Amino acid sequence: MKASGINATGWARSCVLAVSACVLAACTGGGAKPKPVELSPNAALIGVRQAWSLKIGAVNFPLDVKVNGERITLASSDGTLVGLESTGGREIWRAKVSEPLAAGVGSDGKTAAVVTRSNMLIALRDGKELWRQRIPAQVYTAPLVAGERVFVLAADRSVSAFDGATGRKLWAQQRPGDALVLREAGVIRAVGDTLIVGLSGRMVGLNPLSGSVRWEVPIATARGANDVERLIDLVGSVSREGTVVCARAFQVAVGCVDTAKGTLVWSTPSNGVVGVHGNERSVFGVEADGKILAWSRVNGDRQWVSERLKYRAMTAPLAVGRSVAVGDDIGLIHLLSVEDGSPLNRLTTDGSAIAATPVLAGDTLVAVTRNGGVFGFRPE
Template identity: 25%
Template structure:
């Protein structure tokens, strides 16, 4: 069991006195676009991840301010739209300096990512133009959060860094024990993160002051989920911890029996979490009791998503599973081309995901039938973001992609029907499409477009040679 470690004056709260100079590139046009989001004013996002200031007429820009879409980490937002058509196309791709293992944040029509050169990038969501870049000193594997005009990110060197979302100017820097690989969460003026030293840490979003530390039994790579006065985070020790958001005091601990890599998704009074042994657990927030448990083949290295009625989770054997949120009944299973370590996201009845084979896909949330697939240039380990009709994702080819679909794109044919099993589940739905898809692959700074007809997802990768 863990326990809180309160902050000590003068410890881990200041700016690192000596560090290498950081790189910043900012164009005059970039300043204008970062501040205005193009032709419109930036929508201000509060600590709960909700837009509170208007943009472009009366319509505020859609926001995906952190991994999972919000502090609850459900992977869905009712005010955000993903691609709705059936023909995927590349809106843009942007080359960064190294591999991307962070999920994008999208705020004010700007897409924010970090890479393994320790560079944070801001790109226009409309066309991918780089608005600014800022070096933070070490690998950025912890996905950024953008709230109230500030961007928060963590590094391999154990530094939590706050930058101006408008121009990348550094605001504060705080050092904690361990490598920060946990995507950052911001709620009610507090930044929550996990470290490889087994800590969950709460920082004041205004100045980086350590509010409290909670010590788990092993690495905390999952992004802390916030539900009311609870912060919920999983650890490699196989325990899902719930701590008081004000003090860091442990409220309960739920043993899954296997390491927890991903975040818990919190909906209503329940936290949903996956573990390395392929178990999905539904845990009551009030007391930490198990509601139900389901098992799948393969381990779970990603975070579940939920729309409140269904829980969606991917596995490292390349399957996506849908379970009833109420009792864990399996509703359907989809088989992809490669293992999945990205967390699914949900919008308007569609589940979006990505694989280590480099494909981004869309599934019908009702039955798991494939809607479309889009090939990128390399493996994808980072999770997705949604905003204003596009999916945003970074890859190990050092590109950030924006993928959209045509609004009126006709019919690409019907996928193979999913045969239901007697127990209410379903066989894995093969990705079988009839029609023409457009895919892309990257080679250094060249992006090549291919058009091809497929009958199964595996054929795409044979044809692309990956």
């Protein structure tokens, strides 16, 4: 398995207008969408096989597939939640909340949390509901479950903390809202004893016990003549190595922050709408036109660019071993070399768009499609 390259170790408030990344891309792109670059024959330079698959409901919200060890927690738009073990795809539990979802899933391996379209935060344990609390704003980012607490980043740029066992509200941090917010997942995660959130184009470090601000670092600064051009939310997945966290500011830049010092390491212009990922050497990202780039983690210098998937709607990338995995809008997972972006293999699912950034659980690469297919791939 080591030779396969699949695994590094073996394989808003109601008055705020929310808009999706795809709508903004259409508004700012101008004209018809260019025809995608034709795919070359599959190289199949590394051995990968489909190990299992299953079905959940359709996925039409910004799903975050949560991995805790070899356990996976995911959900569908209709409110179905499933806990799986990654090796064989066995269901550990399955539950359904009372209404469709707007954000999810957060999980620490014990407690799972989602937010419904009516702004209801719901926590479950082993598939059984623990509690629910109403959030006073729309939520598009999966809750973060960590340290016996549940943290929520809302579209009005409020951050709230709840007791994981009881749902009691512990604190809330509120920032001034902007005229537009993205109807896409933002950034919220724990790094050491600091809660990291994306607020506009800034990465902000909060005290998770009180919500007080420890530091703020701008990755990008709002510019432009209208609200669309000034929209610079931090989006999607991030890349963390030690205390350095790298993230994308929507359509403007990619940058890295030293969260121990609260200082900017580097920032470079980049026109993309999905998050980033990386390894100890590189940060990988997908541009709005489908180009895939690698930047030096040390200083942000460009290492390579691949145009083989240009004009395809791509997920955020996943760095795994010697491969970068990205999903597209026709249900393919492309495995590219971390060294130069050259193709290593191409995996098929059910033909519908990949709905979430692929994840790695143990030795299993997991992809979820818009039609609700869940696929586990393993090294041969």
